[in-house]
Amino acid sequence: MILEQILFYVAATVSLVSTILAVTRHNASHALIYLIISLLASAIIFFLLGAPFAAILEVVIYAGAIMVLFVFVVMMLNLGAPGVNQEREWLRPSMWIFPAILTLVLFFEMVFVLSSSAVLLPGEEIGPKQVGLLLFGPYVLAVEIASMLLLAGLVGAYHLGRRYLDQDRGAG
Amino acid sequence: MSIPMEHGLLLAGILFCIGLTGVIVRRNIIFILMSIEVMLNACGLAFITVGARWGAADGQIMFMLILTIAAAEVAVGLGLLLQVHRRFHSIDIDQASSLRG
Numbered sequence: 001m002i003l004e005q006i007l008f009y010v011a012a013t014v015s016l017v018s019t020i021l022a023v024t025r026h027n028a029s030h031a032l033i034y035l036i037i038s039l040l041a042s043a044i045i046f047f048l049l050g051a052p053f054a055a056i057l058e059v060v061i062y063a064g065a066i067m068v069l070f071v072f073v074v075m076m077l078n079l080g081a082p083g084v085n086q087e088r089e090w091l092r093p094s095m096w097i098f099p100a101i102l103t104l105v106l107f108f109e110m111v112f113v114l115s116s117s118a119v120l121l122p123g124e125e126i127g128p129k130q131v132g133l134l135l136f137g138p139y140v141l142a143v144e145i146a147s148m149l150l151l152a153g154l155v156g157a158y159h160l161g162r163r164y165l166d167q168d169r170g171a172g
Numbered sequence: 173m174s175i176p177m178e179h180g181l182l183l184a185g186i187l188f189c190i191g192l193t194g195v196i197v198r199r200n201i202i203f204i205l206m207s208i209e210v211m212l213n214a215c216g217l218a219f220i221t222v223g224a225r226w227g228a229a230d231g232q233i234m235f236m237l238i239l240t241i242a243a244a245e246v247a248v249g250l251g252l253l254l255q256v257h258r259r260f261h262s263i264d265i266d267q268a269s270s271l272r273g
Binding site for chain 1: 174175176177178179180181182183185186187189190191192193194196197198199200202203205206207209210213216217220221223224225227228229230231232233235236237239240241242243244245246247248250251252253254255257258263264
């Protein structure tokens with residue numbers, strides 16, 4: 001099906017461009033908008049790969065809940081124009097060269113490993129029912145561990161988010 | 173469908189490398205957390221691609237676990253970011269390099 005291929009490559013291009021823009025912006029709120037676009041493009045790719053449940057979770061949890069947390073924090077910090085200028089001062093173009101070389105080396109190693117096979121994806125849809133049966137069957141222990149992780153995250157976020165944390169510095 | 177598997181994995185690899193570069197280069201904690209999100213999302217994309225290759229639902233389950241980790245990491249990371257901002261009045265990661273408590 002040529003249509004699915006075209007949609008995949010369009011979504012992949014959108015995802016790459018918006019991710020690059022998100023990482024290189026000076027203004028945090030602009031970067032967040034680009035990151036949300038990137039995540040929505042990833043959701044389209046998940047849908048095309050036959051994972052509709054993961055696509056919905058990507059939109060609802062990643063692009064919805066997690067990005068809203070980021071937006072709230074950016075609004076709370078209220079950086080504005082001084083923050084953008086500070087960022088421009090920190091982020092000189094010469095700083096990109098060495099990390100870019102390092103990651104390009106890793107990337108070409110990965111391309112070398114991946115280029116050995118030519119497998120087409122079967123493209124059959126894996127619905128929420130199959131995922132749920134597997135999730136609460138063999139993977140039920142992973143669900144329990146994930147719930148404990150979320151509880152630990154909740155407690156940690158509550159503790160770190162307290163306003164008076166630096167007043168009782170000597171007590172702990 | 174005729175999407176080659178290695179193109180999906182390649183996209184995941186490029187996204188992971190962009191996120192890794194962002195983590196190394198940026199000094200602003202918000203951008204470092206966003207780059208970590210990009211890397212986690214790339215891992216999820218790789219899992220979904222491989223799951224679609226063998227027609228198994230395991231890839232989507234791994235994606236959901238990654239989603240859980242991302243949610244917990246962002247909640248704690250943004251709490252730390254607020255504390256660093258409150259204590260140092262800056263969101264420069266180098267300010268928090270001493271760890272003297």
